[in-house]
Amino acid sequence: MTEAIPFTQAQSISVGAHVCAMHEAPGAVLGVLASTFAAGLERGERCVLVAPESSASEVRRRLREEGVDVETVEGEALLFLTDRDPLLANGGTEFDPDHLLDAIKGLFTATVEAGYNGLRLSADVPWLTRDVPGGERAMEFESKADDLVNVPGVPLLAICQYRLADLDPEDSLAILERHPLTLVGGRVHQNESYARPDGSSPA
Template identity: 25%
Template sequence: MSLNSKAVGSMQLGDHLCLFFDNDEERRSIMAAYVRDGVRAGQKIIYISDAVTATEVLDWLLGAERDAPVAGPDGPGGPGDAADPVDLAAAMEEGHFVVRTAEETFLASGRFDPQGSLDLMATEIDLALVQGYSGVRIAGEARFSLRRWPGTEQHGDFERMLDEMFMTNDLKAMAICQFDRRWFDAERLAELEACHMGHVGADAYYDDGSLRITPIFSPPGVALAGVIDESTRPAAEKVLESVATRTNLLCLDVGGVTDCDADGLRLLTRADGPERGPNRGLLLRGVAPRLGERIESAGLARASGLAIDPAPR
């Protein structure tokens, strides 16, 4: 991730980050982790949807929980998740996890009022703290701002004011604002980006300091960075086996791989082998010249269904 980005699991109270996405699975993965982590931390979650109901949001997030890949011992799916499961449905019933539509939240007075919306958020935060929560997690879908409701032309002002509120106050809250690149043009996104402290991204599936495996969503797969050797290979194999079963074409971005032993090469080139079924493919993306030469000399470049995309020179 870039310097102005944070993994969702690393967010702290006081963060006001944006999520720019063009893939629904990416958004769902990040938001499910955000909500789940908030419940575990004893924080109240306020999710502001564009228009869908609380039940629909819950079903959508539960789908991410069901589809999450198994990871290594230091990533999602490891002992920490198993030992501390989260019942999102129960959290919603208890008021720990609240979903409201943008219309309910921002248009109670008949028009969108930036200052009134900020005051409402401040009141919600104060109330949650009085109720005993350790903080508040706010998540907002921003597509409502394109609906031409009265006052929504001031949405940019609202984002700037919200960022200033987070920057100048010691808030026991954090926020993610969600922007779909398929609806917002590049110029508008650049303006909105400037109204946030940075971007939020997905958590790593595995990271032990030597090897980091993170999800990519378009095309679906993972990015690997670091060393693949005897110590890290079992975790990599576990992640790849889980991810490979979920897509017909698996992309492994290996541009960050600095070293890889012979067994690691075989793992990378067979990550979506024929035993996983017919009509499946594997793309190795960002293959450095040295890594490509080793794959070729080992006779692995001609594996069935394998395509190799060299790194730019």
């Protein structure tokens, strides 16, 4: 049985978790994310947000409300990646799933080598893919990311954020099919729509 890590104060999930957070407004998701990061920091894990500065500022504020000394941990255990260019290929001009996955692998390796107990990573995927060539490959990225993240015993928790207003029903289904867990109403649920990267359904 794999070790459980706190997700919210009331719930735990297993390490090696790939979570989809679809929302109508970012506030609720960012609140849960701040609680998730606070729990991770307490456990000696590194926490990383890949999102615009507006989201980073909100998470900082909520972390302070939870008693986290943000100024002390930011830049080491707590990272806010608010410049998407280094995560895009060809000098920040193109979204390429493999380029982003290599960046995540490098971040995870550096996290482990630095002595952290795990990595909690959340990304605003539409922000990364909006208005750049290759942005239509977001679901290719999610499929490959699931194969990377959804591994029991690997201390990597990934939470992918999507705003419902940006999605049509077909997009929503494609996203759900690539995430074994969903964040709904502040709680994590097993996702019955999930299909494994090889196309099979979970047992």
